[in-house]
Each structure stands twice: as structure tokens, then as C-alpha cells.
Amino acid sequence: MSAAMTGTVAAERPTSTFQTFLSRRAGMMPTFAALIILVLLFVGAEAFLRGDFITPGNISALLLDNAYLVILAVGMTFVILTAGIDLSVGSVMAFTGILGAQLLARGVPAWLAIVTMLAGGAVIGLLIGTLVQYFSVQPFIASLAGLFLARGLAYVVSLSSIKVENTGVLWLQTNRIRVGDWYITPTGLIALLTVAVAAFVLHLTRFGRTIYAIGGNEQSARLMGLDVGRTKVAAYVISGFCGGLSGLVLTAYSGAGYPRNGIGTELDAIAAVVIGGTLLTGGRGYVLGSLVGVFVYGTIKTIISFMGAEQSWMQIIIGALLLLFIVVQRAIVARSEQRR
Amino acid sequence: MDGARPLLELTGATVRFGADAALDDVSFRMFPGEVHSLMGENGAGKSTLIKAVTGALALDEGTLTLDGDEVRFPTPHDAQRAGISTVYQEIELLPNLSVAENILLGREPRAHGVVSQRRMRDQARGILADLGLDIDPASILGTHSVAVQQLVAIARAISTDVRVLVLDEPTSSLDLDEVGELFRIIRELKARGVAILFVSHFLDQVYEICDRVTVLRDGRLVGEYLTRELLRIDLVHKMLGHDVSDYKARQREPVTQPDAPVFLSARGVTARGIGAADLDLGEAEIVGIAGLLGSGRTELARALTGAAHLDAGIIRIEGRAAHLDSPRRAISLGVVYSSENRRAEGILAELSVLENITLALQAHRGIFRRIRPARQRELAQSWVEALGIRPPDLDRPAGTLSGGNQQKVLLARLLALAPRVLVLDEPTRGIDVGAKVDIQNLVGELADNGLSVMFISAELEEVLRVGDRVAILRDGRIVETLRSGDMTVDSLLALVAQPDEQEG
Numbered sequence: 001m002s003a004a005m006t007g008t009v010a011a012e013r014p015t016s017t018f019q020t021f022l023s024r025r026a027g028m029m030p031t032f033a034a035l036i037i038l039v040l041l042f043v044g045a046e047a048f049l050r051g052d053f054i055t056p057g058n059i060s061a062l063l064l065d066n067a068y069l070v071i072l073a074v075g076m077t078f079v080i081l082t083a084g085i086d087l088s089v090g091s092v093m094a095f096t097g098i099l100g101a102q103l104l105a106r107g108v109p110a111w112l113a114i115v116t117m118l119a120g121g122a123v124i125g126l127l128i129g130t131l132v133q134y135f136s137v138q139p140f141i142a143s144l145a146g147l148f149l150a151r152g153l154a155y156v157v158s159l160s161s162i163k164v165e166n167t168g169v170l171w172l173q174t175n176r177i178r179v180g181d182w183y184i185t186p187t188g189l190i191a192l193l194t195v196a197v198a199a200f201v202l203h204l205t206r207f208g209r210t211i212y213a214i215g216g217n218e219q220s221a222r223l224m225g226l227d228v229g230r231t232k233v234a235a236y237v238i239s240g241f242c243g244g245l246s247g248l249v250l251t252a253y254s255g256a257g258y259p260r261n262g263i264g265t266e267l268d269a270i271a272a273v274v275i276g277g278t279l280l281t282g283g284r285g286y287v288l289g290s291l292v293g294v295f296v297y298g299t300i301k302t303i304i305s306f307m308g309a310e311q312s313w314m315q316i317i318i319g320a321l322l323l324l325f326i327v328v329q330r331a332i333v334a335r336s337e338q339r340r
Numbered sequence: 341m342d343g344a345r346p347l348l349e350l351t352g353a354t355v356r357f358g359a360d361a362a363l364d365d366v367s368f369r370m371f372p373g374e375v376h377s378l379m380g381e382n383g384a385g386k387s388t389l390i391k392a393v394t395g396a397l398a399l400d401e402g403t404l405t406l407d408g409d410e411v412r413f414p415t416p417h418d419a420q421r422a423g424i425s426t427v428y429q430e431i432e433l434l435p436n437l438s439v440a441e442n443i444l445l446g447r448e449p450r451a452h453g454v455v456s457q458r459r460m461r462d463q464a465r466g467i468l469a470d471l472g473l474d475i476d477p478a479s480i481l482g483t484h485s486v487a488v489q490q491l492v493a494i495a496r497a498i499s500t501d502v503r504v505l506v507l508d509e510p511t512s513s514l515d516l517d518e519v520g521e522l523f524r525i526i527r528e529l530k531a532r533g534v535a536i537l538f539v540s541h542f543l544d545q546v547y548e549i550c551d552r553v554t555v556l557r558d559g560r561l562v563g564e565y566l567t568r569e570l571l572r573i574d575l576v577h578k579m580l581g582h583d584v585s586d587y588k589a590r591q592r593e594p595v596t597q598p599d600a601p602v603f604l605s606a607r608g609v610t611a612r613g614i615g616a617a618d619l620d621l622g623e624a625e626i627v628g629i630a631g632l633l634g635s636g637r638t639e640l641a642r643a644l645t646g647a648a649h650l651d652a653g654i655i656r657i658e659g660r661a662a663h664l665d666s667p668r669r670a671i672s673l674g675v676v677y678s679s680e681n682r683r684a685e686g687i688l689a690e691l692s693v694l695e696n697i698t699l700a701l702q703a704h705r706g707i708f709r710r711i712r713p714a715r716q717r718e719l720a721q722s723w724v725e726a727l728g729i730r731p732p733d734l735d736r737p738a739g740t741l742s743g744g745n746q747q748k749v750l751l752a753r754l755l756a757l758a759p760r761v762l763v764l765d766e767p768t769r770g771i772d773v774g775a776k777v778d779i780q781n782l783v784g785e786l787a788d789n790g791l792s793v794m795f796i797s798a799e800l801e802e803v804l805r806v807g808d809r810v811a812i813l814r815d816g817r818i819v820e821t822l823r824s825g826d827m828t829v830d831s832l833l834a835l836v837a838q839p840d841e842q843e844g
């Protein structure tokens with residue numbers, strides 16, 4: 001026989017529940033790690049700031065302030081799970097935001113403005129997806145083109161910020177549903193709903209499993225008869241749609257559209273997704289992890305502003321965390337390859 | 341059995357890649373409840389035929405019928421739907437998903453309109469139990485060994501209404517127990533009336549499991565035989581393509597210095613695909629390597645030239661232990677390797693003949709000791725003349741040369757390094773007869789000039805003619821090293837094809 005192989009034919013059954021868990025859920029480890037880091041951040045900040053940190057107001061604000069990023073990260077998770085990347089989302093958010101603000105300023109009804117924003121984001125996603133799937137353009141390059149296109153379109157719509165007066169849109173932000181000292185805004189609800197829908201789609205539909213399959217091995221997914229082409233394009237459309245949705249949320253949050261919004265936000269979204277335990281090589285990760293990733297990101301931001309430290313520390317800490325997570329992920333991937 | 345109607349029948353199949361026919365008017369049939377093997381050396385058209393049957397490649401000519409109806413599969417998925425499932429050598433599964441999903445994805449069970457993981461696990465457990473496999477269906481596929489993954493691939497293949505199962509070299513990464521398990525499953529499927537195509541280059545396995553064998557050579561059909569009626573040695577004859585009667589026993593002069601000083605000596609060399617190989621290469625000696633496909637020919641060459649990692653064993657050069665951990669180190673010790681894969685690992689088709697020849701030497705010297713252009717040209721020119729490369733145009737892209745001349749360019753590249761040991765892996769494959777003779781003569785001349793050569797070829801006749809001694813490889817081991825003068829093609833063939841049990 002050619003190679004000496006170890007390992008028996010019928011896989012040795014795991015002997016303990018822990019091993020069963022490991023063999024079934026090894027991919028969840030980075031997400032758990034993110035959760036642990038989030039808890040450590042909370043506990044550390046609470047101790048450091050002598051009990052001023054974990055208050056209902058702060059935690060509620062965490063979701064409120066980062067709702068737009070949660071939505072972007074959800075879209076980004078779809079794309080990264082297929083082993084792609086979408087650099088356009090920050091610009092798409094700015095473009096749809098300023099477009100919406102402009103339409104509302106011209107007296108277009110709120111529902112029509114919102115539909116246009118969402119559709120605008122989805123169309124840019126469709127463009128990127130088509131380039132990636134049918135013209136074999138690298139996702140990095142295709143979405144970079146999308147980034148410039150969306151940013152340019154944003155400047156075409158307006159060079160300066162446009163204030164939003166529409167009460168319907170502002171209601172998304174100002175209306176606070178209170179339970180004691182806790183509160184949540186419609187924007188926060190939209191963000192959480194996006195996560196829930198995404199988790200449902202990714203885990204309980206064939207489309208979602210195909211997303212994972214493509215990330216695992218695109219060629220195999222095709223041989224299994226899964227619709228790889230349509231699914232991949234759809235992943236970018238979803239990311240673009242999420243860009244439009246976060247444009248809406250950010251416009252409501254800031255009360256205005258601004259064409260320079262979201263410069264570099266696509267990188268924040270990617271960072272949150274990676275910290276949340278999704279592998280950049282695709283196929284492994286959870287949308288709930290991306291939510292945790294955004295919270296880690298947002299918490300670090302809050303802690304730094306509480307301490308009154310320089311914003312540059314924010315970047316350094318996020319950078320260090322990213323590095324840590326990528327090393328952890330590499331270790332996990334290397335281990336699982338070793339076990340074969 | 342011949343009275344039964346074949347389940348799958350391929351008639352007059354021709355597939356062309358450019359001007360070359362990879363498959364030329366081949367007919368092939370499979371019967372239900374039979375295991376059929378496809379045999380042939382590299383490039384015989386086995387994989388082309390498999391691809392034609394499984395819808396991965398379109399036929400240029402010929403027809404495919406399934407159960408009497410003519411069919412056409414534009415994609416592998418269409419073939420699958422018609423009941424033709426394939427398990428590839430490289431496992432085409434998803435390591436990041438669960439075993440159950442790998443078996444059922446694409447036709448996953450649903451409950452209330454959504455994918456039901458629970459029902460999927462139950463179904464998968466049933467399919468696995470059917471095969472007598474005890475694997476947790478919820479576990480992630482990537483956590484299992486290659487063997488288990490292979491069995492999961494088979495479980496997927498048979499979970500549909502499978503009528504034809506194609507197994508393309510399924511055993512190449514399995515150990516003996518695992519092969520036994522696979523054969524048990526094959527027999528069970530056979531009993532269910534599935535037609536199985538089993539492709540393997542392990543003769544023992546083919547004789548153990550297959551009822552019928554189709555032999556291909558150079559894209560043409562040699563014939564279809566019942567395994568029980570075909571002697572092993574006849575099968576090898578048919579694969580390699582020469583009748584014994586074609587040969588006259590060659591009388592060779594004995595090697596003038598039987599015990600020429602040993603230049604390179606390998607002891608107990610063990611690497612992937614090769615076990616405990618002992619080999620001595622004398623100065624000015626050519627050692628031919630004979631063995632069937634999969635016997636470890638290339639693995640041995642790579643192990644001796646630093647291209648593969650050694651698990652055990654020692655290589656001495658002029659009596660001193662040498663640590664050949666990279667081709668670069670090997671080159672600096674005078675050991676160079678020419679790959680069997682000329683197009684992929686050898687010639688740089690877009691670069692000129694000149695660049696192809698001087699490339700390795702320049703790389704070896706490093707970029708800071710640049711060879712002056714005039715010197716490069718002079719050097720390349722001298723090799724083109726010495727080896728008779730046609731056309732003698734230094735600036736022509738190497739890809740436009742004929743196969744034989746490309747091979748000479750490769751040789752020139754290696755010889756420019758002034759090597760002491762030349763390891764040639766199938767240097768004459770796919771080139772015309774005239775060029776073949778040229779290269780064989782050239783190798784002889786090089787040896788006369790003091791070079792040690794290891795000459796690998798699938799053609800036994802060539803190995804015998806070129807080699808002073810011949811090492812016979814079987815299943816990754818050197819079973820014997822004999823003086824080529826003492827052998828005929830016939831006796832060499834017998835040694836190469838001998839089953840393991842008969843070893844002394």
C-alpha cells in the first residue's frame with residue numbers, strides 16, 4: 001500500500017459528551033472566545049470604572065450606537081462565509097443615506113425613499129456579485145470598484161450634508177421602548193431582527209447551507225448539485241441590501257445624510273465579523289458571532305471614550321484583537337487539518 | 341453474463357483536446373451487479389473515459405446509452421440525476437459541514453418548509469448503518485480521517501437511487517483494513533445490482549474485486565476481458581502494449597567495471613509512497629527503474645532528489661551522509677531531477693529556449709552573480725548544438741518546440757548545472773520515436789562521461805535497453821535490483837507484475 005495511514009475505518013466514537021461536542025461544534029470555538037472576551041471587557045471595565053460601566057443605559061446605548069454596524073456585519077458575514085469579501089458596504093451606506101435624505105428633502109414619501117435606499121444598495125451588491133460570479137473578478141477588486149462607484153454616486157447626489165426632517169424616519173431613532181432603565185429603539189430592533197432573519201436563513205434553508213458549502217469547497221458544492229452561481233451572487237446582493245438598510249439606520253441615527261459617512265466602516269464590519277469567529281477563508285462562522293464581534297468593537301470604543309483616552313488607542317486595540325483572533329483561527333484550522 | 345443487457349454502454353467514444361485524441365473510438369460497457377475495472381498506464385485515457393461517462397466532459401463522437409436509452413449529460417449533476425454517481429480520488433466533499441449534510445445536501449429533508457437537521461441526521465444515520473458504518477452523523481466531516489471521509493463520499497453516492505457507481509482510485513490513500521472495509525461495501529452494492537466501475541492501479545485489488553476489466557492504451561481500446569480468464573501477466577502486457585513476441589532477447593555486454601565506485605547510495609529510504617528503499621548509483625552507471633504505475637517510481641525519484649520529505653533512511657554521496665532536504669540543496673550536491681510532468685513542472689512554455697536553458701544555472705548562482713547575456717547565449721548555443729535541439733533557434737518560445745525537443749531543452753537546463761547525478765522521470769513519455777532514440781543515446785553518452793543516471797520509464801523495453809542495472813519496484817518497495825543483461829523484457833515483465841504473495 002502506498003501511504004501508511006493511521007486511523008481506523010469506522011471512526012472511533014467519541015467517548016465523552018465533551019468529545020462529541022468538540023467533533024460537532026469545533027467551528028464554534030472562536031465565537032466562544034469572542035464571547036469570553038466580551039465578558040472580560042465588561043468585567044474589566046466595571047472594575048476599572050468602579051461600577052459605572054454596566055448600567056442599563058450603557059448597554060442599551062451599545063446597541064443603539066452600533067445598530068448600523070450590526071447590520072453591515074450581518075451582510076458581510078454572508079459574503080465572508082462564501083470566502084469572498086465586500087469592501088463596498090461603507091460607501092453603499094453613505095450613498096443610500098444621502099440618497100434617502102435627498103429624496104425626503106424633495107418631498108418624496110418616506111416609504112418610497114426607504115424602498116429606493118434598500119433597492120439601491122441591493123443593485124450595487126448585484127453588480128459586484130455578477131462581476132465576481134460571471135466575470136471571474138476577484139471579490140476584492142470587484143467590491144473595490146463598488147466602493148468607488150458608491151462613493152462617487154454619493155457625491156453626485158450631494159456634496160454636503162442634508163438634514164432629515166421627516167418624522168417617520170426620525171421616529172426610528174427617537175422612539176424609545178422602555179423597560180425600567182433599559183430601552184430599545186426601532187433601529188435597534190431592526191438590527192436584532194436582521195441578525196435573527198440571517199441566522200434563520202443561514203441554518204435552516206438550503207440557500208443558507210449552500211452559502212456554507214461554497215465556503216467549504218466551491219467545486220464540491222457544484223458537484224453536489226447545489227446552485228453555486230445564484231447563491232454567490234445573492235450573498236453580495238444581501239450584503240448590498242444590508243448596506244442600504246444600515247444607510248437608513250444611520251440616517252435616522254444622525255438625523256442627516258452625509259456623503260462622507262462610513263469611510264473605512266467596511267473595515268470595521270470585517271473586523272467585527274472576524275472577531276466574531278468567522279473564518280476569512282469561508283465556510284466557518286456564525287452570524288451571532290458577528291453580533292458579538294460588533295459588541296466587542298462597540299464596548300472597546302465606549303471604554304476608551306469613558307477613560308478619555310486618545311481615539312488612536314481604539315485602532316491599536318482593535319488591531320491587536322484582530323491579530324489575536326486570526327492567530328486563534330489559524331491554530332484551529334491547523335489542528336483540524338492535522339486530525340485528518 | 342454476456343447474454344445480459346449492459347446497463348451502461350459507450351460506443352465509439354472519441355474526445356479530442358485540440359489535435360490530440362485523448363479517447364479514440366473506444367467502446368465500453370457495464371453490467372448490473374458487476375464490478376468493472378478500467379486499466380491503463382498514465383495517459384491511456386482512463387480519466388477521460390470516466391469524465392465522459394459522468395458528464396464532466398462532452399463526447400466529440402460516439403454515443404452513451406443507459407438502460408438502452410441514449411443519454412447525454414451536459415453536467416455531472418445530470419449524470420447524478422440519471423443514477424450515475426462518482427467518488428473521486430480527491431474527496432469532493434465539504435469539510436466544514438456535518439457528515440449528515442455531506443450525505444444529503446442538495447436533497448435534504450424538510451419539516452415545515454425549513455431544513456430539518458434532526459431528520460437529516462436520522463436519514464444519514466440510516467444510510468451509514470446500511471453500509472455498516474458507525475459514524476456520528478452530526479460530527480463535522482473535517483474531524484474524520486481521509487478513510488472515513490472516503491466512506492462518507494460513498495455513502496453520499498449511494499444515498500440516491502444509484503445504478504452506476506464510479507470509484508476513481510478510491511484506495512490510493514487507504515490502508516489494508518480500510519481497503520477491506522471498502523471492498524465489503526462494494527460487494528454489498530454489487531449484490532444490490534449496482535454496476536460499479538473500480539479504477540485502481542493496484543493489480544492485487546483489481547484481481548480481488550473485479551469481474552471484468554477493460555484495458556486502454558494511448559486513448560484506444562485494447563480489449564475487454566473477464567478477470568478470471570485473464571492472467572495477470574497478460575493484463576500487464578496489454579497495458580504496456582507489447583507482445584512478448586515483438587522482442588528479441590538482447591545480449592548486453594557485461595558492465596566493464598562491475599563494482600564501479602558508488603557515487604550515491606541510499607539506505608532504508610522511506611517517504612510517502614516508498615518504503616525502506618536501498619539503491620546504489622555507481623559512477624558512470626545508469627540504473628533503470630521498472631515498475632507499474634503506482635509502484636512508487638516517481639516517489640523514489642523525488643525522495644532521492646530532495647523534492648520529497650524523507651521519513652527515514654540515509655542518503656550518502658561519495659560516502660558522506662548528505663541531508664537532501666530541498667531540491668536546492670540537492671542541486672548544490674550535484675543531484676538534479678527532471679520531472680515526469682514536463683509541461684507542469686518543467687518547461688516554461690512562454691519563455692525562450694535560451695531562458696529555459698540558463699534559468700536553473702542563474703537561479704543556482706543567485707541573482708547577484710548574473711551571467712552576462714553574451715555568456716548566456718554562448719552557453720545555451722553550445723547545449724543546443726550538443727543535444728541537437730531543433731530548430732536551433734535560441735529565441736523561440738520553448739512551448740512551440742516538439743515534445744522531444746522540449747525534453748532536450750530540459751536536459752540542457754539540468755546539464756548546465758554540471759550535475760553528478762541525473763534523475764530522469766519518464767524523459768521519453770509522449771515524444772516521437774526518433775526523439776526517443778536520441779534521448780536514450782544521449783543518456784548513454786552522459787553516463788560514458790562519468791555521470792550517474794537514474795532512468796525511470798513505464799516502457800520496460802526502454803528501461804532494459806538504457807539501464808546497466810534495473811531496480812524493480814512493486815508497491816513502494818525495491819524488490820530486486822538486477823543486471824539488465826541478465827533479463828529479457830519477458831522476465832522483467834514477470835517480476836514487475838508479480839503479485840505480492842509470491843515473493844520469496
